[in-house]
Amino acid sequence: MHTSATDERRRPPPQLVVDGLTAGYGGATVVDDVSFTVGPGEVVALLGPNGAGKSTVLKAMVGQARITAGSVLLGGIDITSVRPHLLAGMGCGYVPQYRDVFDELTVRENLEMGGYLLGKEAIAKRIDDAMEVFPALAGMMDRPARKLSGGEHKMLAIARVMMSRPTLMALDEPTANLAPILGRRLLDEQIRAVVRSGAAVLLVEQRAAAALSVADWAYLLVAGRVVRSGHPAELRAQADFAEVFLGGGDATTAARNTSDVRA
Numbered sequence: 001m002h003t004s005a006t007d008e009r010r011r012p013p014p015q016l017v018v019d020g021l022t023a024g025y026g027g028a029t030v031v032d033d034v035s036f037t038v039g040p041g042e043v044v045a046l047l048g049p050n051g052a053g054k055s056t057v058l059k060a061m062v063g064q065a066r067i068t069a070g071s072v073l074l075g076g077i078d079i080t081s082v083r084p085h086l087l088a089g090m091g092c093g094y095v096p097q098y099r100d101v102f103d104e105l106t107v108r109e110n111l112e113m114g115g116y117l118l119g120k121e122a123i124a125k126r127i128d129d130a131m132e133v134f135p136a137l138a139g140m141m142d143r144p145a146r147k148l149s150g151g152e153h154k155m156l157a158i159a160r161v162m163m164s165r166p167t168l169m170a171l172d173e174p175t176a177n178l179a180p181i182l183g184r185r186l187l188d189e190q191i192r193a194v195v196r197s198g199a200a201v202l203l204v205e206q207r208a209a210a211a212l213s214v215a216d217w218a219y220l221l222v223a224g225r226v227v228r229s230g231h232p233a234e235l236r237a238q239a240d241f242a243e244v245f246l247g248g249g250d251a252t253t254a255a256r257n258t259s260d261v262r263a
């Protein structure tokens, strides 16, 4: 049995450092003093019940929620108050849960948009690269995104962000609209491929079991706070965590049981 401290020392030096992040909307604080790190080539899962503030953490990182305290460092550079449109150029990739592609544009046009910072030749080369990672898309380059299946749609969303070669890839519930088996495949194949590019992967998921199977490290967010973190094997072995988050039951029960799962 590994201790958390031992495992933590085996993690790579972080690419992303979120420190004491407090953020919300208008005057309301949704996430409070949240700290976590993601190393290059690591998949870090941010788990938690519906409404815990997982999406808000990502939105705060990309300038879509208001940060009132704390900092976000990417590759040692403070991006806390960098304007959203500059973030992609600084290596920050984000795949939102909804509105993640342009439905009226074709697959090719979506990929070209993802590479808008690049020259024409580089775009063509990276589209070729993307087709190797996402071969399912190769035969449908001229198809409008709205005609893709759920799984193809999510692959395109990831491929589009990969066009800019992000050093951080933050994904908000990429499996949410997929059948379990397709969600599993997306995590096992496509997310792994993103990791092989060397990016730090921050994976927000409500499906804890599936996320833990692909993650190198995980944080549990409940009611806007990180209440636990550890190696997936360690979290799985904790009876209370397993019961609440891996039982396949209603994850929102956890919100009512915050004190039970707080480490």
Ligand SMILES: Nc1ncnc2c1ncn2[C@@H]1O[C@H](COP(=O)(O)OP(=O)(O)O)[C@@H](O)[C@H]1O
Binding pocket: 025, 030, 048, 049, 050, 051, 052, 053, 054, 055, 056, 057
């Ligand atoms: N745009 C918004 N304006 C105001 N409140 C919001 C907004 N988005 C989310 N919230 C609130 O923030 C809380 C956390 O939401 P969210 O970050 O989406 O949680 P999760 O992704 O973990 O399900 C919820 O109470 C939600 O109602």
Ligand SMILES: [Mg+2]
Binding pocket: 054, 055, 056, 097, 172, 173
């Ligand atoms: Mg969410």
